[in-house]
Amino acid sequence: MFAAPMIAILVSMAMLLVRAVKGPTVFDRILSVNSFGTKTVLLIAVLGFLTGRPAFLDLALVYALMNFISTIAVLKFTRFGSLAGKRLRPTEPQAADS
Amino acid sequence: MPGALDILSWACLLAGSFFALVSSLAMLRLPDFYSRVHGASISDTMGAGLILLGLVFQAGLSLVTVKLGLVLMFLVITGPTSSHTLAKAAYRLGLDPQLRSKEENASSQN
Amino acid sequence: MVLLAFLVAITWAIIQLRDLFAAVMLTGIFSLISACLFMVMDAVDVAFTEAAVGAGISTILMLRTLALTEGRSDPRYNRLELGPLAVVVAIGAVLIYGTFDMPRFGDPNAPIHTHMVPRFLEQSSEIGIPNIVTSILGSYRGYDTFGETTVVFTAAIGVFLLLSDLRRGRRVDDALRDDIILRIGAKAPIPFIMVFALYVQFHGDYGPGGGFQAGVIFAAAIVLYTLVFGLAKAEKIFRRRRLELLVAGGVLLYGAVGVVSMLFGGNFLDYNVLAHDPVHGQHYGILLIELGVGITVAAVMVSLFFLFARRQQV
Amino acid sequence: MKAAFNLLVALFGMWLLWSGHYTPLLVSIGLVSCLGVVLLCQRMGIVDREALPLDLTWRTLRYIPWLALEVVKSNLDLARRVLSPRMPISPQLIELQATQKTDLGLVTLANSITLTPSTVTIEATSDGRLVVHALASDIAEDLLKGEMDRRVTRVEGSVAGTMENTA
Known part of the structure; x- marks a missing residue:
């Protein structure tokens, strides 16, 4: 019975994968990766119950955590690095406070 | 024997799966980045919430429930934070949202 | 199986992509999927490490590295090099051939299960630590x-x-x-x-x-x-x-x-x-x-x- | 000081709930770990009222179910929009002026907006100006009515006496 959510999550992962590959902007990709991470958390939680080892939840939390931190890191990078403007019209990041 | 709790749990899990699917579909269908953020946030809230809630019903009252709750809490705190930061970064770097004014909208709906 | 298919798809996409940034993002997904695979195979500790190292830190470090480079791979280096390809295919074939000799996953008669594991399990219980x-x-x-x-x-x-x-x-x-x-x-x-x-x-x-x-x-x-x-x-x-x-x-x-x-x-x-x-x-x-x-x-x-x-x- | 103590209690509580092993050795390790983390965080300057608003009041408790209901409603609405073949959306940017006095209150509002699908906060500044991307005009109008803003301000009002703006 746990199969239903698992399949749903896998299918939606596949759809996210398509979005991540297609882009078109870097932000779309970051969003897909972030969303993919959330799906992974859910998948692991469900899988943990499927195999009867709820200790897997530690793992799910680590994923949630790493997902958050790497998203922030990536964003910081797009803001200060020079790469983000590749497909966008790059404008100067505004000064410290607007 | 499937008790009421079991049924509730499965209802939650199935509904959560449904929303997870809708979320990904939204990611594919919606036209621009900003609207896709909305799509992603479906799965962050409803998808994750319902699936984890379903698992809570499975687990019964134990430490596992607490852990599930904490995972959900973490997702709820960090989810909006990262999607906001993402939207903001895009906005500041000059990615223009695809907007439709009210008039156009009205005419396209007619 | 589905996950493995994902892995193949994503590897292909990574190779195809010119934009290194996108490639790094896909690498992130790659490691998420491989961690899921480890989970499925019940190797929780490995998945844990992959979660922490692969999905988190290495993406960050790679991005930092990317900041120091140009951000796009040079198409000139993307020609199909037949020599290396042949070597890789050969090694892959040998490895796959090697797996034929290997016992099936979870086979209780495999040498590792008959010799090593009982010893480890025995030792482990003697040590009194639940996580083997x-x-x-x-x-x-x-x-x-x-x-x-x-x-x-x-x-x-x-x-x-x-x-x-x-x-x-x-x-x-x-x-x-x-x-x-x-x-x-x-x-x-x-x-x-x-x-x-x-x-x-x-x-x-x-x-x-x-x-x-x-x-x-x-x-x-x-x-x-x-x-x-x-x-x-x-x-x-x-x-x-x-x-x-x-x-x-x-x-x-x-x-x-x-x-x-x-x-x-x-x-x-x-x-x-x-x-x-x-x-x-x-x-x-x-x-x-x-x-x-x-x-x-x-x-x-x-x-x-x-x-x-x-x-x-x- | 009070904030540090609150943090210590919260951390240790989490340790106990999470650990599930109550041997004297592990519990004492837990206590030491939590103490160490609190000290480290104090050096990092991230221990304050803002980081851990523990003083939940009944008004907060009433806000959370309301928010959850809102989230569910807008989720259903968004799902309907996405699934319908015509996709009746009309994305727009709106600006609104929040009435919260503290950054924490403002962030609560901004995150509540983001948490509700079909609205995302794009900008938030300390003076209370929010830029929100809404997926459809009726959603935007709903938000502009300010129901959520009023509720968050009410929650904030109940705790604002004990905190000052740290911005």
Whole structure:
């Protein structure tokens, strides 16, 4: 019975994968990766119950955590690095406070 | 024997799966980045919430429930934070949202 | 199976993509999927490490590296090179041929199940540590793990030597303090992440986890802090000298446990002698060496991140 | 000081709930770990009222179910929009002036807006100006009515006496 959510999550992962590959902007990709991470958390939680080892939840939390931190890191990078403007019209990041 | 709790749990899990699917579909269908953020946030809230809630019903009252709750809490705190930061970064770097004014909208709906 | 298909698809996409940034993002997904695979195969500890290292830190470090390069791969290097391709295909074929000889996954008659596993399981219960992986790594194969920690240590020293003598450039205040949502949203979880890291550190005996993972998670908390509050502030709190001391200190702690157990009359890294009861001795010993591993890994990760971050500012 | 103590209690509580092993050794390790983390965080300057608003009042408790209901409603609405073949959306940017006095209150509002699908906060500044991307005009109008803003301000009002703006 746990199969239903698992399949749903896998299918939606596949759809996210398509979005991540297609882009078109870097932000779309970051969003897909972030969303993919959330799906992974859910998948692991469900899988943990499927195999009867709820200790897997530690793992799910680590994923949630790493997902958050790497998203922030990536964003910081797009803001200060020079790469983000590749497909966008790059404008100067505004000064410290607007 | 499937008790009421079991049924509730499965209802939650199935509904959560449904929303997870809708979320990904939204990611594919919606036209621009900003609207896709909305799509992603479906799965962050409803998808994750319902699936984890379903698992809570499975687990019964134990430490596992607490852990599930904490995972959900973490997702709820960090989810909006990262999607906001993402939207903001895009906005500041000059990615223009695809907007439709009210008039156009009205005419396209007619 | 589905996951494997994902892996293939994503690898193909990574190769095809010109935009290195996108490639890095896809690598992130790649490691998420492979961690799921480890989960499916019940290798929780491996998945844990993959989660912490692959999905988190390595993406960040790769991005930092990307900041130093041009951001696009040169199409000239993307021609199909027949020579290397042939070599890779040949090696792959040999490896696949090798797997034919290997017992099927989960086959109870496999040599590893008939010889090694019972021994490990027996040993593990004798040691009294529920998580078999930890007991094998920490006790039965204590030397190996010591070696691995030393490898981390040496690698870190290598990177330090390569990167640390940079010219000091202008300092940019890269704090995101003005971003109130991020500030508050990140401030709240940091202490909890740290405690969670320590939990992973000390519960390695019971659940998946241990020094490597805990070190990475703890480092991640500090990375998050650095991202939000700026490198300058973070470096003031986590000073370089102290980090370097910690890098060495972790390895030394591991070694010291070994030496102390020798002083008590046992072999190197034989924890049985650390307490009156061998089970307790094992317990304390593993706890301590895991702590050593954790300290080293965390300090190395943070130093590496600082080095890359500083380099980007130059 | 009070904030540090609150944090310590919260952290240790989490440790106990999460650990599930109550041998004296592990519990004492837990206590030491939590203490160490609190000290470290204090040096990092992230221990304050803002980071851990523990003083939940009944008004907060009443806000959370309301928010949850809102989230569910807008989720259903968004699902309907996405699934319908015509996709009746008309994305727009709106600006609104929040009435919260503290950054924490403002962030609560901004995150509540983001948490509700079909509205995402794009900008938030300390003076209370929010830029929101809404997926459809009726959603935007709903938000502009300010129901959520009023509720968050009410929650904030109940705790604002004990905190000052740290911005």
